Amino acid sequence: MNVMDTRATSAMLYLDGVHVSFDGFRAINNLSLALEPGEMRAIIGPNGAGKTTMMDIITGKTKPDVGVVLFDGVTDLTRLDETRIAELGIGRKFQKPTVFESQTVQDNLLLALNVDHSVRGTLFWRGSKAESERIDKVLETIRLTEARNRLAGSLSHGQKQWLEIGMLLAQDPKLLLVDEPVAGMTDVETHLTAELLKEINKTHTVMVVEHDMTFVRELGVKVTCLHEGTVLAEGSIDQVSSNERVIEVYLGR
Amino acid sequence: MTPHMLTRSLDRGATMFLAIVAACGILIPLSNLLLPAGSFFQVPTYLVALWGKYVCYAILALSIDLIWGYCGILSLGHGAFFALGGYAMGMYLMRQIGTRGVYGNPILPDFMVFLNYPKLPWYWHGFDMFWFAALMVLLVPGLLAFCFGWLAFRSRVTGVYLSIITQAMTYALLLAFFRNDFGFGGNNGLTDFKDILGFNVQAEGTRAALFMLSCLGLIVSFLICRAVVSSKLGKVLIAIRDAESRSRFFGYRVESYKLFVFTLSACMAGVAGALYVPQVGIINPSEFAPGNSIEAVIWVAVGGRGTLVGAALGAVVVNYAKTFFTSGVLAPYWLFMLGALFILVTLLLPKGIVGTFNAWRESSSEKRAAASAAAEGGITEPNMAE
């Protein structure tokens, strides 16, 4: 029903003319952008530029007033709820790291695995070799093998960020939305995170929202700068950071 | 602390709990029936009835803990499901009275005779058969919970709002059942039962049997709850409790999970009510009073939210305190004690009795935990390998 007959665009994610306003305040204002499959895109912009709201729209948490939001060129996301969108293969990492604090690291990953998520499925679930291997692998990737049996709540801030990214890996979506992954990380952690994201990007399409310019620079990918809910500039980090308006509203002189 | 330790300690508690319940379920009736009355170890009948009541409350507490402790749904209307189950059983017991009612009417219960009902209301039909009543005990609360939950969870009514409307639900039912036109005996409710499945409800043997049944009911519902919470579904429930939208973004249909566990717990509450009625000998609208539901929630809080053993324990402890304080010199002050208990527990024992106890023993065995943690490997799935 919500699949269009012809593939409208080649893009993995395609937003066009999207508007949202909360009692008068225009959070998103005629926003349009496209992510090609396999691409990694960095989104920058001052606070209140609408970065998180954009992610809310893509993941179905917020419905746009008007505008097109296409996933994989065929699916209209504005008509679906979070669960359905997640099932389609869009994973999201929150601005503030959100993990299941009262459960262990590996249970967090277990919950994230994209296996049968129905009530019956989980009620009669049996552990399988394949699943435990996947989890071990992810634990490797996010360097939390040691901490697998610790409660997620007892992890350090950086570890939580990683765990959440790890959960996305376990979920293995087509498109990852990553909101401020390195907020509050040490330089070392930041560097490692950048590596991690590049690694992930080999197999997934990724959208990263981040303030940390050195980090964005390190990613070395196409950058979109949002301002007041609309695209201000787009291009390589150098082009964008040399853009007059961007400097004015965001980077400052 | 490792999940392994956690489940181990929980399991020891659980097994211990089950063992004690089973033992009571056997020893108390036996001592009541076999030992000579008045001998020191003989448990008098009134205590059997009393503890039977506690056990039913324990089942109710379990059902509340299942949704509140593990899924974060605070229902302030669970008394409604309890009462509905009770009414279903009560209607069966009323139909069993037959011609022994004061008016000797073979079909109509007494209250219908003196409010001169021409004939039995349609919804009373079938309750003369035990199997039907037993079915209704599960069906009626289950159905109500399903419809209510389907509406509420789908439109994402959560937290306080949910609590308040569950309260509205039970309050509405309270008013409805008060009405004599409603055909359930109004304020007096259903009472003066004669026998159940042909056994006199007041006979000591029947009481003993009912007590055993209640204990059995407690054991079964405990096992069901254990099965649910220790399955992966249990983890999902906790995930929903701790970060609802996060679990949505992982593709879990939160509403279906909530609906499942809410309905299950309503059925359990219904069973509790059905076991409760023949033992206390009356069911009436006051069981719907919002106060009762809140009190039931408090049992869980006292015992330890999120620990099944705690919930059951809390129910027994609080009600025992109530029994104890409401007689003798303390009678005028018992409300102070009850109130104080609630305040102190929430302030000083936020984890409840069992929760605090677990925390203590875990912290004390931190070292061994770490040690065994190293040894552990693979997905820890307690009780899964069979």
Place this chain on the structure above:
Amino acid sequence: MLTKSTHHIAASFSRRGMLAATAGLVLGLASLTGAKAADDTIKVGVLHSLSGTMAISETTLKDTILFLIDEQNKKGGVLGKKLEAVVVDPASNWPLFAEKARELITKDKVAVVFGCWTSVSRKSVLPVFKELNNILFYPVQYEGEESERNVFYTGAAPNQQAIPAVDYLMKDEKVKRWVLAGTDYVYPRTTNKILEAYLKSKGVAQEDIMINYTPFGHSDWQTIVADIKKFGSAGKKTAVVSTINGDANVPFYKELGNQGIKAKDIPVVAFSVGEEELAGIDTKPLLGHLAAWNYFQSIKSPENEKFIKAWQAYTKNPKRVTNDPMEAHVIGFDMWVKAVEKVKSTDPDKVIDALPGIEAKNLTGGVSKMLPNHHITKPVFIGEIKANGQFDVVWKTPGLVAGDAWSKELEGSKDLIGDWVGKKCGNYNVKANKCLGSGS
């Protein structure tokens, strides 16, 4: 699912521990029964709510029994033994009533219980008293339709309150049009059914009877009072027969007063409003509204004056009022004492058989008698509310009225009688000449 861990545990921790634990528990249970009835005293159970919604009415009755026991002990107790009150608080919670009754009888071994106010509490304890064969004295006016071997009803049956009141209004006030307003529970329901049947038998037309029910503690009476006003303006003399339950009365009368419904226009006769309830209202606007009881504090009789004096001294409160259910307890207590002294024993069976026929002075100058149907004879008074919150008796039955357990007006019960002396049956059908149900 648990099996693995169970085995593992069962192996792990000792069987002994478990047994010990349960044994301990059972022990604990057994020790609960510890309380033994002391032989030098006779225990009297008091089963009235001291907390919750009914405390408002029942606490006074608890004090009354304590007062009566105190007085009796001053006279040397009963059978040379002192009386000892055992007070419990069923907390306005009906199942708790049953539990507490059981506790009083089995654990405290009381010889008799004075208690209950609402019908539902009585219904809830009834099976307990039957099963454990003990005695309950029930002091409140109620809907009738009951006569149990173990219960003695010292309050008014409908024919000792409702019907005389209606008769008075018909004769003296020439009332032609009736509003039957009540709280929606069994007492008003039954009473109104009886009254409806009675009025029709007196030729009152259906359209001249308005029946209205409200929930417990109903507090917004604007609409209903307005309806009464409207109903009353049909050119016929109208009266309200109120079976509204305690708590809801204050707002009801306040609304009546404020909407200017004067007693001389539309009198209200109430069956559940006594001195206690009026203590909570400013009665000036209510001057002339009526209540029907078997006792009023204002009644001039030596017994009454003596009682009031002693009571106010006992409660150390010179303003403390007395009311009808208190008198019922006074009569009931006196009857029980007499019966016990008659059979020289507190054994329930003996006392139950001895009670019918026992006579006791009531506080209004008459002598009430326990009847075979376990109800008593009482005078009926109609009192007008005075400005000081007391009642001015405007009418009384010439003699004492015998309480009917079963209403002649109701289809289901017109052929029933209660007779625990001859027939040994609470619901004997005189037409079929047999004891119905399990009534015997």
Place this chain on the structure above:
Amino acid sequence: MFLIAFAVPAFAGPFEDAVAKFANDDFSDTDEAIGAVASSGNKLAFPIISALQDGRLMADPDSKKVYVTGSDGKSIDAATGEPVASVPDSASAVRLNNRLRRSVDAALGSLTLQSPDLATRLQAAQSVFKSHEESALEPVDAALAKETSKSVKVALGEARAAILLFKPDATEVEKLEAVATIRARGDQEALALLTGMGDQPALVAKAAASAIGSIQSSLAVWSTVQNAWYGLSLGSVLLLAAIGLAITFGVMGVINMAHGEMVMIGAYTTFVVQEVIRTRYPGLFDYSLLIAVPLAFLVAGAIGVVIERGIIRFLYGRPLETLLATWGLSLVLQQEVRTMFGPTNREVGNPSWMSGAFELGQITITYNRLWILCFTLAVFAILLAMLRYTALGLEMRAVTQNRRMAASMGIATSRVDALTFGLGSGIAGIAGVALSQIDNVSPNLGQSYIIDSFMVVVFGGVGNLWGTLVGAFTLGIANKFLEPVAGAVLGKIAILVLIILFIQKRPRGLFALKGRAVEA
């Protein structure tokens, strides 16, 4: 003196015999006596009957003598008018019942039709209208001839018409006029009169029927207005009970189950104030509420602050635990009040300006309801103003919107919390003062309002005072329009079900805040 009065033998005439009847203490004798005395034309008739009305007519059953005790304490012999030194102790006030009160009114009515005082004349005309006894016709006509005041003229006219309607030998013309007059009056009493008149000549009957029809239809219209008014007044009560909760629950997010008990405490404060006034300064009684309001606010507010400091502040962020703790608290407070003031109702009187009612068109508006409505709106306005314009209000909003930020900007958040909770509780206390005027003051008072209050706040939308206002009045009016149709109980049930369904549509109430702030 007394001896003399006794010695003089009262020579027996009809008047004296009638007066003597008062001493029989028999209602029907008294009734006859009233009739006879009133129609006797004796100058003592008025003093006797008015004395009878206010219980100053003393009768001595033994000597069958009757005395009128003046309000000044002086007494006269009712039969002769001779002053007497003292009334014998055996004499007691002649008793009345409702039937007699009506005869007294009727009698006084015809006796006072020409009294110099306008109000008395008006009242007299009214009571003649009620009793419409034929005997009153001449006095009425006489009075009409002399009467100057317009309003009294109308009243007399109506009284006259009423009499004529029931006068068997009145001409058809007279009766038709009468019907017209009554029809013009057009209220329920008029209706009662017209429906009550027995069989009449065809024309009259027809006129009466049409009059009845028109009156009924106009009354029907008025009854909707009446319902609306009842709805408003019920709404105001709900609002009053809920406003405090809108602060503690709505603004702070604290589920205060002891809110109802705060209301109760307010009511008991009123009771205490009135007790003191009754015993010490009876003159101040009419001001008792004015004194009680600030006191109730302070008492309940203070208790609120203590609760917040003692319990709630440890439970922030755990709304459900708060619910349980405050529930326990409510139990304690109830029982505390029960032990302090006893379990029975306490009398809280209505000051004169709060009792009674007035007619607006064909609807009755009771003063206490009216005042409560005004009072509620005033409280609401003040609260709104203080939240918007005072420093405390600003701080409150700051703290509730972003606690950390507020703290970092140097706002003493804990102090603000305490004050906010105190404010909410204080307002609940004020509500108690008002509710004590319409409901009973008992330890259970709070319980009956807590659920409704929560419904109102949730329905209106948490965190929005306007929502609470609209919610309260919506529920109130809906309830009052449902009640006549469905009855009180079903009406309430219907409302609850509606709320449950409504919450499904708008999970955050009528006026929900939107945007990320809420959802996060």
